[in-house]
Amino acid sequence: MNANIKSSLHDISRYITDVGHAARNASRAVGRASTSQKDKALSAIADLIIEHAETLKKANAIDLVAGRSKGLDDALLDRLELTDERIVSMAEGLRQIAALPDPVGTITDLAYRPSGIQVGKMRVPLGVIAIIYESRPNVTADAAGLCLKSGNAVILRGGSEAINSNQAIAKCIKDGLEIAGLPADVVQVIETTDRAAVGELLRLKDSVDVIIPRGGKGLIERITNESEVPVIKHLDGICHVYIDDDADQKKALSVAFNSKTQRYGTCNTMETLLVAEAVAADVLPLLAKMYADEGVEIRACEKSQLLLANNNIESVAATESDWSTEYLAPIVSVKIVQNIDAAIAHINQFSSQHTESIITENYTRSRQFLREVDSSSVMVNASTRFADGFEYGLGAEIGISTDKLHVRGPVGLEGLTSQKYIVLGDGHIRQ
Amino acid sequence: MNANIKSSLHDISRYITDVGHAARNASRAVGRASTSQKDKALSAIADLIIEHAETLKKANAIDLVAGRSKGLDDALLDRLELTDERIVSMAEGLRQIAALPDPVGTITDLAYRPSGIQVGKMRVPLGVIAIIYESRPNVTADAAGLCLKSGNAVILRGGSEAINSNQAIAKCIKDGLEIAGLPADVVQVIETTDRAAVGELLRLKDSVDVIIPRGGKGLIERITNESEVPVIKHLDGICHVYIDDDADQKKALSVAFNSKTQRYGTCNTMETLLVAEAVAADVLPLLAKMYADEGVEIRACEKSQLLLANNNIESVAATESDWSTEYLAPIVSVKIVQNIDAAIAHINQFSSQHTESIITENYTRSRQFLREVDSSSVMVNASTRFADGFEYGLGAEIGISTDKLHVRGPVGLEGLTSQKYIVLGDGHIRQ
Numbered sequence: 001m002n003a004n005i006k007s008s009l010h011d012i013s014r015y016i017t018d019v020g021h022a023a024r025n026a027s028r029a030v031g032r033a034s035t036s037q038k039d040k041a042l043s044a045i046a047d048l049i050i051e052h053a054e055t056l057k058k059a060n061a062i063d064l065v066a067g068r069s070k071g072l073d074d075a076l077l078d079r080l081e082l083t084d085e086r087i088v089s090m091a092e093g094l095r096q097i098a099a100l101p102d103p104v105g106t107i108t109d110l111a112y113r114p115s116g117i118q119v120g121k122m123r124v125p126l127g128v129i130a131i132i133y134e135s136r137p138n139v140t141a142d143a144a145g146l147c148l149k150s151g152n153a154v155i156l157r158g159g160s161e162a163i164n165s166n167q168a169i170a171k172c173i174k175d176g177l178e179i180a181g182l183p184a185d186v187v188q189v190i191e192t193t194d195r196a197a198v199g200e201l202l203r204l205k206d207s208v209d210v211i212i213p214r215g216g217k218g219l220i221e222r223i224t225n226e227s228e229v230p231v232i233k234h235l236d237g238i239c240h241v242y243i244d245d246d247a248d249q250k251k252a253l254s255v256a257f258n259s260k261t262q263r264y265g266t267c268n269t270m271e272t273l274l275v276a277e278a279v280a281a282d283v284l285p286l287l288a289k290m291y292a293d294e295g296v297e298i299r300a301c302e303k304s305q306l307l308l309a310n311n312n313i314e315s316v317a318a319t320e321s322d323w324s325t326e327y328l329a330p331i332v333s334v335k336i337v338q339n340i341d342a343a344i345a346h347i348n349q350f351s352s353q354h355t356e357s358i359i360t361e362n363y364t365r366s367r368q369f370l371r372e373v374d375s376s377s378v379m380v381n382a383s384t385r386f387a388d389g390f391e392y393g394l395g396a397e398i399g400i401s402t403d404k405l406h407v408r409g410p411v412g413l414e415g416l417t418s419q420k421y422i423v424l425g426d427g428h429i430r431q
Numbered sequence: 432m433n434a435n436i437k438s439s440l441h442d443i444s445r446y447i448t449d450v451g452h453a454a455r456n457a458s459r460a461v462g463r464a465s466t467s468q469k470d471k472a473l474s475a476i477a478d479l480i481i482e483h484a485e486t487l488k489k490a491n492a493i494d495l496v497a498g499r500s501k502g503l504d505d506a507l508l509d510r511l512e513l514t515d516e517r518i519v520s521m522a523e524g525l526r527q528i529a530a531l532p533d534p535v536g537t538i539t540d541l542a543y544r545p546s547g548i549q550v551g552k553m554r555v556p557l558g559v560i561a562i563i564y565e566s567r568p569n570v571t572a573d574a575a576g577l578c579l580k581s582g583n584a585v586i587l588r589g590g591s592e593a594i595n596s597n598q599a600i601a602k603c604i605k606d607g608l609e610i611a612g613l614p615a616d617v618v619q620v621i622e623t624t625d626r627a628a629v630g631e632l633l634r635l636k637d638s639v640d641v642i643i644p645r646g647g648k649g650l651i652e653r654i655t656n657e658s659e660v661p662v663i664k665h666l667d668g669i670c671h672v673y674i675d676d677d678a679d680q681k682k683a684l685s686v687a688f689n690s691k692t693q694r695y696g697t698c699n700t701m702e703t704l705l706v707a708e709a710v711a712a713d714v715l716p717l718l719a720k721m722y723a724d725e726g727v728e729i730r731a732c733e734k735s736q737l738l739l740a741n742n743n744i745e746s747v748a749a750t751e752s753d754w755s756t757e758y759l760a761p762i763v764s765v766k767i768v769q770n771i772d773a774a775i776a777h778i779n780q781f782s783s784q785h786t787e788s789i790i791t792e793n794y795t796r797s798r799q800f801l802r803e804v805d806s807s808s809v810m811v812n813a814s815t816r817f818a819d820g821f822e823y824g825l826g827a828e829i830g831i832s833t834d835k836l837h838v839r840g841p842v843g844l845e846g847l848t849s850q851k852y853i854v855l856g857d858g859h860i861r862q
Contacts, residue, residue, distance in 0.1 A: 028779065028803075028805075031803075031805070032802060032803050105802060111824070113822065113823070113824055115817070115822060117813050117817055117822070119822075119823045119824060122801065122802075122809075124805070126835050126836070127805070127835060209835050209836070210835075210836055225659075228656075230661065230834075230836050232836075248858065250858065251857070251858030254858055254860055255856075255858060255859075255860055257860075258860035258861060259860075262860070262861050348459065357854075359858075370553065370853050371463060371536060371553075372459075372462075372463050374459075374462070374555070374558070374851075375851065376851050376852060377851065377852040377853075377854060378553075378851060378852070378853050378854070379853070379854040379855075379856065380853075380854070380855050380856065381855070381856045381857055381858050381859070382548050382854045382855070382856030382858075382859045382860075383856075383859065383860045383861050385860070385861035386546070386548055386854055386856075386859070386861055387852070387854075391544065391546060391548070391550075391861070392544070392550045392852060393542070393544055393550065403661075404557050404558060404640050404641075404849050405557070405640070405641055405661050405663075405836065405837045405849065406836045406837040406849075408849055408850060408851050408852070409851065409852045410852070418835050418836065418837075418839055419839060420805075420806065420807050420808065420809060420839050420840065421807060421808040421809070421818070421823060421839070421840040421841070422801050422808075422809050422810070422811075423788075423808060423809070423810040423811070423813045423817055423818075424810075424811050424812070424813070425686075425810065425811065425812045425813025425814075425817075426682070426812055427679065427681065427682030427685055427686060427790075427812050427813075428686075428812070428813045428814065428817070429685055429686055429688075429689035429690075429693070429813075429814045429816070430689060430693050430814050430816035430817055430822070
């Protein structure tokens, strides 16, 4: 960021406007940068991050001390901490992004039309992306890397508790961009912790093409409501597994257990288990025993509570609100449903349209589930925990979109681009 | 629309909320409808439109009389009129949509991942689309047809001056849907001319997935600013043709003439002509003579005005505002630029990012123009007038998006869909 911009920090509105203009200008340069130039920048940034690991840790220590004295809880302090391992993994992430194919400029579907013109689509950057996120400083490097590789300029607004860590990472990024001959303004990390900066960013509809908030539901809803710039949302994950009449019992137990317990705090963790009535007595007691042994609380519908009680397994009566709660904790809600139609109806009513999986050996019902469930990831005989950019082969992700427009599910490089039409003629005119 | 909804017409907010819920319910049915069922509905609607041509014309006559007594101008009255030819063409349009391939359910990129799961993308409807448009009643049939074929439910809010025509067309659509066994609420045409209905539609973020306004810039900007629902915008077309140093003179004259004069009132008409300094003296006087003979007013930059004056061709001095004006009239602004870089800089500053074309025989510069011009259609040696859904092979279009997210350029069936991820496993769990 140049001195001119820095000097306007006392006037937040002016500062953010200047950041927006600088980003728009930089977006033209990075939009036409060659793949090798972008990859050179990514690997230079990775080198600098490793080289300056001690500097990063010192800056991070200032944030950690401030965080402790502000009374941040342990989970937040843990997310904020830059360990050696996390620094290496940040650099590794950037090298992985460099190794991904460049989506920009890819031309598809180029075909002749009856008029004689040839029409196709070219993948192009979105332009300027603003990312508003909370505590983890590694997001600064990840997000910068993904936006850079996809040919976008980016404005990063991290959590105030990570300001020193983020500025130290920003320094590595800017130096890396310059080594590759790219403008430093391709990645700008907001230099103030003033909360007014977020409000100003949301008004930059001429300079910013899309805003991606990463954080709690409250943050995302506030940004969506206030923003004049289009937003790609990553809301909560109320994910379902449905065990069908024709489920293979071993797969059902394994997938339903993994979907809930492999990690509790992630958005692709199953929160509600649906079980077909016909197999409930065979499957549910076994599965509930596995959950109970793992310390997972079961919130059961009336039928399943009765079934579990008959098998001497403890459960809590589910209330209506359980069907729309993202626990992010060792709790699972369980409902016995009549059949696949009832399961799909329940999912389409209560799901957050994130990820749902059916366990079945039945060909027709697997197709029905894939077609009729309106979620960003729909699975057959696989754990919901697979809904993730790395697992899907995107290389990295900037979030998981629960929107329907533009991009659904894990957002990788392609989600940060758009397609324009190209037309090739030989002097063709319209008759 | 059922009697229950009609009865709430005195309470606009309640009425629109009910319309939204009915659309959401209907979207599930049409989302899983088979291709043949949707095509059957389209061809039944086409038949009914032809069969009831006299009824449509009678309803239209009421609108025309009311329009004349309200003092609508001739252009508006012309757009409002349903002639026999337009009725046939509406029906023909629906049959063409029926003949297009169904995008819904198409699976692409299904590939195995190292974990053993198979990951791909399935094309799915957006859900519920609301379209807000002005006078042309044929939009009612076109928009309904495109939304239906792409598996979406649609809420149509036409201009108040076309209310009787639109309701008569709506009757044909509803009867056609029922013949094919689809819910009549798949297509709902708002039954009130109360302007409050638009405001209510813009608040339906739980029932409506996207709003597409079609009409003047004022309407579109108001809707974009007010809407809580995502909007796909079709703003103005300030389109450019750039005649490069290495342009073939014959192609340059032909394309630049066609781009301006083939039709004046369309968004893909060229408004500004850019000419490389090196060829201006060879090309511009010839071209200006052709424009002058056609009655096109020339608003020229200083250099080009001098050049034209030396050739005894009249022109007006262009002012700064000419570079950002969509004339929609026999007027062209002309600027001599130093080279392709100056042309691209001018375009990226003043263009509405709709459509731009370069005339050149130079391989490298054609590639530079295609890559660096950030517009929804970028052309080489072809008339800007080709930027159109029919010409691009989309079969039909619901508008031309000047947005960058989701869809750019002509919006056909695919633009009304999204993609979700599908994952196929055999009991796979995440380690």
